[in-house]
Amino acid sequence: MFPTLRSLPDPEALRGRLAEVYGLPFTDCTLLRSLVNDVYEVTAPDARYVLKLYRANHWTVQEIRWETRLLRQLVRAGLQVPEVVVLADGSEVGVLEAAEGDRPYTLSTYLAGTKPQPPFDDELYHSFGVLIAAFHDATDDFLPRAPRRQPAAEGNLLRELAGAVRNHLAQYSGVLARGICHGDVSLDNVFVTADGLALYDFDLSGDGYRAADFTGVAATPYWPAFLAGYQSRRPVSDADLAAIPYLTVAGRLANLHFHLVDKPLTRGTESIGEGWAAAELAALQEAAERLL
Structure with missing residues (x-):
């Protein structure tokens, strides 16, 4: 078979396979x-589910x-998070x-809700802060029993910024709050439900600095x-607040790597022209003026 970077399964064939293995x-x-990853909605006569089909390798x-x-x-x-559904073999x-x-793939229950819609307000973000504090509380x-990899990232400016991040975090690592992080805290990963805000998409979750x-x-x-x-439920130290600009740089370096290296492998080099990489680079240049 000719080597392939990414394939897209036929939904009907996938439905048949899932019906077989989940019973x-x-x-x-x-x-x-x-x-x-590829995400599918799978329906049964009395329920809806979400299948996450992870990319190979x-x-x-x-x-x-670890995620389940x-x-x-x-x-x-x-x-309020999706609940994992086990296969017929457990x-x-x-x-x-x-x-x-x-x-690999997992099946989970469908979260009934809607994504937050603008105009956003302080009340929504106050509730969002409470939700993330609750997530951190629940994972303390x-x-x-198994390890979880952390996504990694890699010009002179970028190397200098990466060095500033390493130096700051090394200096204050002993006082920064550490534990399980969601990894992608944005309203894109929140649903508004009848019972309040629900959180989903834990693909980037892992151990790290909570800030x-x-x-x-x-x-x-x-x-x-x-x-x-957040602070109505859980305290935030001055050191954690001071680390935010440096952790922001680390995240932007990872995003830049994704848009310049990972995404073009499956979306083509034209994807670089979408503007995401240019926006991340501009933000990193602004960060360099403040931090270097």
Whole structure:
């Protein structure tokens, strides 16, 4: 077989395979999103589910089990998150043989809700801060039995910025709050439900500096409301606040690597012209003026 970087399974064939391995009467399978992973909505006569089909050669089955254990802990803590559905053999992670290699997958319950819509307000972001504090509370004692990789990133300016980040974090590492981070804290990963805000998409979750979960919101006008909501449940130290600009740089370096290296492999070099890489580079240049 000719080597393949990325394939897209036929939804109807996928529905049949899932019905077989889960022992559930699935009636339909629809592709919702295809980027880093492929996400499908799978329906049965009395329920809706979400299938996450991971790309090949990224997370291992063992590493994805880390994510499913994290979800189980969040459910036990009472957070609104997707619940993992096990296969008929009791496994939480299945594997689909694809042209590019084995692709692990998980099935979870469907979160009934809507994405937050603008205009946004302080009340929404206050509740968002409470939600992320609840996530951090629920994972303080999370002791996974399997490792979880951390996504990595790599011009003189970029090397100098990376060095500034390393130096700052090394200097204050002993006082910075550390634990399980969501990894992508934005309203893109929140649903508004009848019971409040729900959190999903834990693909980038892992151990790290908790202040890294603040970087996206800290760049918005709603940061004070978010921080007030977070601190209504959980304190934030001055050291954690001071680390935010440096952790923001680390995140932007990772994003730049994704848009310049990873995404063009499956979306083509034209994707570089979408403007994401240029925006990240401009933000890094602004950060260099403040931090270097």
